[in-house]
Amino acid sequence: MPDTFDMNLVQRGARLRRSPYFDATRRHGCRAYTVYNHMFLPSAYDDPVKEYWHLLEHVAVWDVSVERQVEISGRDGFALTQFLTPRDLSKCKLGQGKYVVIVDQDGGIVNDPVLVRLGKNRFWLALADSDVLLFAKGVAAFADLDVEIREPDVSPMQIQGSKAKQVMKALFGPKVLDLGYYFFMETKLDGIPVVVTRTGWTGELGYEIYLCDGSKGDELWEKVMDAGRPYNIRPTGPSDIRRIEAGILNYGADMTLENNPFEVGLGWLVDLDKKADYVGKKALRRIKKEGAKRKLVGVEIHGPRIGYWLPEYWPVHHGGKQVGKLTALTYSPRLEKNIGYAMVPARLSKLGTRISVITPGGERQATVVRRPFVDPSKETPKS
Amino acid sequence: MPDTFDMNLVQRGARLRRSPYFDATRRHGCRAYTVYNHMFLPSAYDDPVKEYWHLLEHVAVWDVSVERQVEISGRDGFALTQFLTPRDLSKCKLGQGKYVVIVDQDGGIVNDPVLVRLGKNRFWLALADSDVLLFAKGVAAFADLDVEIREPDVSPMQIQGSKAKQVMKALFGPKVLDLGYYFFMETKLDGIPVVVTRTGWTGELGYEIYLCDGSKGDELWEKVMDAGRPYNIRPTGPSDIRRIEAGILNYGADMTLENNPFEVGLGWLVDLDKKADYVGKKALRRIKKEGAKRKLVGVEIHGPRIGYWLPEYWPVHHGGKQVGKLTALTYSPRLEKNIGYAMVPARLSKLGTRISVITPGGERQATVVRRPFVDPSKETPKS
Numbered sequence: 209m210p211d212t213f214d215m216n217l218v219q220r221g222a223r224l225r226r227s228p229y230f231d232a233t234r235r236h237g238c239r240a241y242t243v244y245n246h247m248f249l250p251s252a253y254d255d256p257v258k259e260y261w262h263l264l265e266h267v268a269v270w271d272v273s274v275e276r277q278v279e280i281s282g283r284d285g286f287a288l289t290q291f292l293t294p295r296d297l298s299k300c301k302l303g304q305g306k307y308v309v310i311v312d313q314d315g316g317i318v319n320d321p322v323l324v325r326l327g328k329n330r331f332w333l334a335l336a337d338s339d340v341l342l343f344a345k346g347v348a349a350f351a352d353l354d355v356e357i358r359e360p361d362v363s364p365m366q367i368q369g370s371k372a373k374q375v376m377k378a379l380f381g382p383k384v385l386d387l388g389y390y391f392f393m394e395t396k397l398d399g400i401p402v403v404v405t406r407t408g409w410t411g412e413l414g415y416e417i418y419l420c421d422g423s424k425g426d427e428l429w430e431k432v433m434d435a436g437r438p439y440n441i442r443p444t445g446p447s448d449i450r451r452i453e454a455g456i457l458n459y460g461a462d463m464t465l466e467n468n469p470f471e472v473g474l475g476w477l478v479d480l481d482k483k484a485d486y487v488g489k490k491a492l493r494r495i496k497k498e499g500a501k502r503k504l505v506g507v508e509i510h511g512p513r514i515g516y517w518l519p520e521y522w523p524v525h526h527g528g529k530q531v532g533k534l535t536a537l538t539y540s541p542r543l544e545k546n547i548g549y550a551m552v553p554a555r556l557s558k559l560g561t562r563i564s565v566i567t568p569g570g571e572r573q574a575t576v577v578r579r580p581f582v583d584p585s586k587e588t589p590k591s
Numbered sequence: 592m593p594d595t596f597d598m599n600l601v602q603r604g605a606r607l608r609r610s611p612y613f614d615a616t617r618r619h620g621c622r623a624y625t626v627y628n629h630m631f632l633p634s635a636y637d638d639p640v641k642e643y644w645h646l647l648e649h650v651a652v653w654d655v656s657v658e659r660q661v662e663i664s665g666r667d668g669f670a671l672t673q674f675l676t677p678r679d680l681s682k683c684k685l686g687q688g689k690y691v692v693i694v695d696q697d698g699g700i701v702n703d704p705v706l707v708r709l710g711k712n713r714f715w716l717a718l719a720d721s722d723v724l725l726f727a728k729g730v731a732a733f734a735d736l737d738v739e740i741r742e743p744d745v746s747p748m749q750i751q752g753s754k755a756k757q758v759m760k761a762l763f764g765p766k767v768l769d770l771g772y773y774f775f776m777e778t779k780l781d782g783i784p785v786v787v788t789r790t791g792w793t794g795e796l797g798y799e800i801y802l803c804d805g806s807k808g809d810e811l812w813e814k815v816m817d818a819g820r821p822y823n824i825r826p827t828g829p830s831d832i833r834r835i836e837a838g839i840l841n842y843g844a845d846m847t848l849e850n851n852p853f854e855v856g857l858g859w860l861v862d863l864d865k866k867a868d869y870v871g872k873k874a875l876r877r878i879k880k881e882g883a884k885r886k887l888v889g890v891e892i893h894g895p896r897i898g899y900w901l902p903e904y905w906p907v908h909h910g911g912k913q914v915g916k917l918t919a920l921t922y923s924p925r926l927e928k929n930i931g932y933a934m935v936p937a938r939l940s941k942l943g944t945r946i947s948v949i950t951p952g953g954e955r956q957a958t959v960v961r962r963p964f965v966d967p968s969k970e971t972p973k974s
Contacts, residue, residue, distance in 0.1 A: 221625070221831075222901045222918060223720065223843035242604070243626035246720065246843060312728045337606065337629065339722035341848075345695045346729020349870050448604075460606035460629060465724070487732050518605045535605060 224248055227273030228363050228425025236433075236443045244274035244337045251445040256516045257541055259444040263412060264542075267369035268444040269432055272409075272416070273425075275322075275334040277362040278341045284353035285329030291351070291486050292344060293323070294469070296479040300325045305390045305405055308333075309469050309477045310340060315491035316465040318343055320457065320474065322407055324392050334364060334418075336459035347487065361422045362403075366446075367432065368414030371439035376415050378435040380404060384415075389590045397431060400424045409446055411454025411580065413589055448517050449538045452547060455506065455580030461518075462504060462535045462549055468492065470500040471551070473579070503557035504535065506579030509546035509565055509572050513539045523566040524550045524574075531556060534565050540581065547581050550574070607631055610656030611746050611808025619816075619826045627657035627720045634828040639899045640924055642827040646795060647925075649823040650752035651830075652815055655792075655799070656808075658717040660745040661704075661724045667736035668712030674734070674869050675727060676706070677852070679862040683708045688773045688788055691716075692852050692860045693723060698874035699848040701726055703840065703857065705790055707775050717747060717801075719842035730870065744805045745786075749829075750815065751797030754822035759798050761818040763787060767798075772973045780814060783807045792829055794837025794963065796972055831900050832921045835930060838889065838963030844901075845887060845918045845932055851875065853883040854934070856962070886940035887918065889962030892929035892948055892955050896922045906949040907933045907957075914939060917948050923964065930964050933957070 225247040227233075238250040250271050253259070262268055280289050290297050293308040300306050302325055310318040310333075319340045321333040333340060344357045367375055376384045379397060384404060387393060392405035401420040408414030419428050433441060448458075455473075457463055463472045469492070470478070478492055518537035523530045537548035556563060561576040578584065608630040610616075621633040633654050636642070645651055663672050673680050676691040683689050685708055693701040693716075702723045704716040716723060727740045750758055759767045762780060767787060770776060775788035784803040791797030802811050816824060831841075838856075840846055846855045852875070853861070861875055901920035906913045920931035939946060944959040961967065 221844065222903050223841060224625070226903060242607070312725075313732055318725060318728075339725055342695075342701060342722055342726035343729040345701075346726040347732050349696055349730050350733035458606060461604065520605050520609060 227271050228419060228422040229271040229273060229365060229429050230425075232426050232429035233271055233443065238443070240445070245276045245335060245339075247274045247276070249274045250443075253443055253445065256445070256447070256449060260447050260449045260541060262442055262444060263369045263410060263447050263450055265370065266440040266442070267367065267371035267375055267436055268447075269436065269441055270366050270368075270444055270446055272366055272446070273363035274337075275364050276341070277360050277418075278333045278335065278344055279331070279358055279360040280333075280344065280355060281327075281330040282353075282355040283329060284355050285331060287484075288344070288348060288351065288353050288355045288357075289323070289331045290484045292347065294478040294480075294482065294486055294488060294492060296482040296484075297323075297325070298484075302327065303391055303393065305392055305407060307390070307477065309474050310343070311469065311488035311492065312465065313488055313491060315468040315488045315495050317459070317463050317467050317469060317472070317474075318465065320459050320463070322405070324403070324405065326394070332360070332362065338459065361420065363419045363422060363425065364416045365419070365429070365432070366408050366410075366414060366416050367436075368408045368410045368412050370413060371441075372413050372415055374439050375432070375436045375441060376404070378438075379432065387415075397428065400428055402428070408589065409456060410450045411456065411583060411586070411589055412450065413591055449540060452536050452538045452549070453540055453543070453580065453582045455584075457504075458536065468495050468500065470495055471502055472504040499554065501554055502532065502551055503554050504549050504551050505557050505576045506581060507534070507548050507550045507563070507565070507574045508577045509537070509548065509574040511546070511572055514546050514567060514569070514572070515539065518548065524552060525564045525566060525571070526552070526556055531563070543581060549579065550576075552576075610654050611802060611805040612654040612656060612748060612812050613808075615809050615812035616654050616826065621826070623828070628659045628718060630657045630659070632657045633826075636826055636828065639828070639830070639832060643830050643832045643924060645825055645827060646752045646793060646830050646833055648753065649825070650750065650754035650758055650819055651827040652819065652824055653749050653751075653827055653829055655749050655829070656746035657720075658747050659724070660743050660801075661716045661718065661727055662713070662741050662743040663716075663727065663738060664710075664713040665736075665738040666712065667738050668714060670867075671727070671731060671734065671736050671738045671740075672706070672714045673867045675730065677861040677865065677869055677871060677875060679865040679867075680706075680708070681867075685710065686774055686776070688775055688790060690773070690860065692857050693726070694852065694871035694875065695848065696871055696874060698851040698871045698878050700842070700846050700850050700852060700855070700857075701848065703842050703846070705788070707786070707788065709777070715743070715745065721842065744803065746802045746805060746808065747799045748802070748812070748815070749791050749793075749797060749799050750819075751791045751793045751795050753796060754824075755796050755798055757822050758815070758819045758824060759787070761821075762815065770798075780811065783811055785811070791972065792839060793833045794839065794966060794969070794972055795833065796974060832923060835919050835921045835932070836923055836926070836963065836965045840887075841919065851878050851883065853878055854885055855887040882937065884937055885915065885934055886937050887932050887934050888940050888959045889964060890917070890931050890933045890946070890948070890957045891960045892920070892931065892957040894929070894955050897929050897950060897952070897955070898922065901931065907935060908947045908949060908954070909935075909939055914946070926964060932962065933959075935959070
């Protein structure tokens with residue numbers, strides 16, 4: 209460590225955790241990290257537009273160890289997990305994954321993890337940026353259930369893009385091609401224990417490899433790079449451009465504890481008729497009955513390109529006054545449009561509604577449009 | 592926003608919250624931010640040694656809005672808060688603050704907040720870096736108590752250093768000087784609602800001002816700067832050097848959910864004879880009876896200066912093999928020594944024990960020494 213003081217290193221204290229792929233991401237030229245679930249998230253190796261096109265035309269790998277897992281197991285593992293989410297898990301098969309929401313007693317969104325069912329009573333939740341481990345432990349404190357709740361040694365990476373199948377086949381053989389969308393398999397790669405899921409955060413064809421032995425991060429990373437070389441694989445950050453095109457939400461920005469699932473278009477994850485009780489059931493029933501008062505809508509912002517990401521919430525105006533806020537913004541290189549999401553009063557959520565966004569460079573007209581912006585029926589990731 | 596891509600801005604997305612003082616910290620030259628409780632924490636304006644001496648000889652102000660508050664209120668507010676911490680709150684007066692731990696059912700540390708009692712049934716917890724809001728909401732989900740749990744609009748700043756009393760007197764008049772260590776008062780500063788506490792993260796004389804109206808952050812900041820100008824006040828980051836000298840712990844680095852209070856020297860926050868039940872009581876009784884298997888000790892690392900902060904855990908060796916890890920490291924400019932903390936087996940925790948630390952520059956001999964390194968009876972902050 210140098211004696212002189214490097215400002216760029218200030219954020220890198222021992223408090224912030226490093227992923228098993230951390231050394232590999234440094235070696236492969238990662239140039240920016242953000243912090244997510246108390247851990248470094250490699251966010252950029254290159255210009256985001258170059259990374260976007262690479263994802264679409266070739267294949268990208270990125271470190272999402274920050275999707276920390278919560279493992280719920282024990283005799284009452286199913287009962288507790290059912291209690292933690294409004295989605296009815298009696299319909300979740302072994303070997304299947306589900307996108308779920310977790311809410312508090314008021315129906316406020318705590319997290320939107322991908323859940324996988326590893327056994328009758330054994331589940332993993334791959335988390336967005338909030339401490340669901342603590343929420344689940346809190347719920348269990350009074351629940352009088354026979355459960356174990358812990359963070360297992362599991363660290364996902366994503367392999368996404370049009371050549372993802374070729375890379376996965378090179379790594380795992382043809383059997384991996386049988387995996388259906390949102391299904392998974394437990395396997396080994398040259399002795400390294402992994403779980404392979406057909407999921408992702410892109411709207412592209414893609415997989416995640418959940419590494420189950422943190423000491424093997426570097427080894428797994430290089431095996432993926434080797435297998436991907438013929439397909440021009442490269443490490444990138446998660447593509448904000450592509451996930452916004454796909455209408456995917458970013459917890460903490462597009463939704464927080466202040467929002468309920470109906471506001472942000474996640475009502476389909478709420479089974480109000482689910483027989484089992486769950487946290488927030490009463491509140492969600494009431495909200496559904498009354499109707500959501502505001503909605504997260506897709507917006508197209510008129511005029512020249514603004515930028516590729518949103519540094520902070522910008523105000524949304526209608527009739528000369530603030531009615532909401534922009535939660536996501538990017539510029540789609542293939543649509544050649546500024547696109548994003550805005551939280552607006554329900555009365556302003558109809559397609560075609562005209563609003564305006566107050567950018568640092570001045571007011572811009574905008575139109576409420578359909579979200580997702582491309583491939584609404586998810587034909588690409590399911591292909 | 593520029594069209595070109597600025598890597599330094601990558602981490603600054605809308606997902607990461609900004610404090611009410613954010614604009615002020617930028618304006619006053621903050622050069623590095625880290626992320627804490629999903630929020631930007633201004634961590635450095637200058638060289639850490641210069642900031643350290645300024646704190647000792649003059650007075651410093653820093654933005655700790657990241658100490659997000661959890662407010663517990665309602666008819667059963669006292670009962671829930673008692674249930675959330677091993678410390679016996681029946682001994683906590685109105686107007687008094689307490690340093691507390693919160694643990695899970697296994698006795699693992701969830702957080703170490705400063706708690707203030709605002710009313711018979713109304714408490715704030717000023718948090719370290721974990722989502723206690725979710726833990727508390729989880730606990731309440733099954734508790735059948737009449738409580739409200741929320742994050743209020745409250746954002747602390749710290750005024751710390753030898754001239755802190757003069758600055759506080761200039762701001763609030765002589766009444767503020769009557770505040771005892773860990774007591775607080777609710778007041779207004781030119782109409783801005785605040786809570787003033789006699790607490791801090793330095794071991795120096797100091798106060799915190801909890802701003803209770805986020806829209807007034809800039810105004811409060813400039814009032815503090817104005818009042819502090821005659822005393823040479825300057826904004827700094829939290830001083831890792833000074834907090835390590837004082838033996839103060841940093842949650843996430845020196846202790847995590849994997850540690851119990853007895854291991855890290857926080858056994859004095861555990862009232863095993865407390866009449867009321869609380870989360871973790873059974874586990875803590877068992878751990879106390881069996882004795883902690885490892886201990887966090889103060890260490891002095893021999894040889895020339897290593898550096899002012901620890902980028903990641905370094906291994907601690909004894910008898911030629913790894914027995915633990917270093918969790919904190921700095922160089923004390925006044926002791927002229929490398930000091931820090933190490934987690935070691937209990938048998939190696941006796942003062943004077945020789946261990947070694949594997950630094951990136953090679954192995955260094957070290958000695959287990961008393962923690963805190965200066966002012967063990969806290970005469971300075973209580974003065």
